Amino acid sequence: MPALGFGTLIPDPAVTISATKGALNAGFRHFDCAERYLNEREVGNALQAGLAEGITREELFVTTKLWNTNHQPERVEPAFAASLDRLGLSYVDLYLIHTPFAFQPGDEHDPRDPDGNVIYDREITLLDTWRAMEDLVDRGRCRAIGLSDVSLDKLVPIYEAARIKPSAVQVEAHPYLPETELLEFCKEKGIVFLAFAPLGHGIRPGLLENPVILAIAAQVGKTPAQVLLAWAVQRGTALLTTPRSAERAKENFDISALPEDAFNEINRIETRHRLNDVVNTGIPGFIPRVQSV
DSSP: OOSEEEEOOOSOHHHHHHHHHHHHHHTOOEEEOOGGGTOHHHHHHHHHHHHHTTOOGGGOEEEEEEOGGGOSHHHHHHHHHHHHHHHTOSOBSEEEESOSOOBOOSSOSSOBOTTSOBOBOTTOOHHHHHHHHHHHHHTTSBSOEEEESOOHHHHHHHHHHOSSOOOEEEEEOBTTBOOHHHHHHHHHHTOEEEEEOTTGGGOSSSGGGOHHHHHHHHHHTOOHHHHHHHHHHHTTOEEEEOOOSHHHHHHHHOOOOOOHHHHHHHHTOOOOOOSOTHHHHSOOTTSOOOOOO
């Protein structure tokens, strides 16, 4: 897995295609998708254009994710096959369980009761879903499997019970939420730690305006975004960023190691703030809710 990844959570279909092409042109070869983003087809179109221009499939690392309404074991393979079809690929490199929460099965991504509460499927365990994910690897449908939006207390039991161990864990991580204990567990077990929101989702004021980050950026002649991305890679994580323009994609791809004192200074930032509560609910906070018709 290339350390620098392009996240495809982009609501607009046309922007999805142009941004994905811009990322390819900037040098990104790691693309993170999801059924829930509702744009796998557009990402696939952009990737197919890149393949037609000479990029090989072996150069690409493509991830997609199983949504909560498909956690039931009999729904895993059909959901995976549908994602492959939308992406226009014969395999993916990594398939993740998008969140550790099973929702009521069906075509409605965001099932709610009359009071507006999410309807969970309490009968399905995360291990039930994981067993079905293992079957996909056995049949050569995907090269690796993992978990997303998972806390350490949910990861450990799966790791211990799994016949095929998680290859990667994708979680929110940045200097305000370093997830140090989870990172150390992943390093110990050989699991790739994949950080999303490394720039704090661009929320302002936020990480990009942090005085420590700004001072280091001025010191090393880089942008605050480049400093944050360099810190993430330097601490041993892969990362996902979602530049919408070709210029921003080039900026995000152009990072270099920070001086040790600068790296350590970022580690000493004491602010703690989780931006997305998905680990507690299964509801991604940065995906527009799908309304029932």
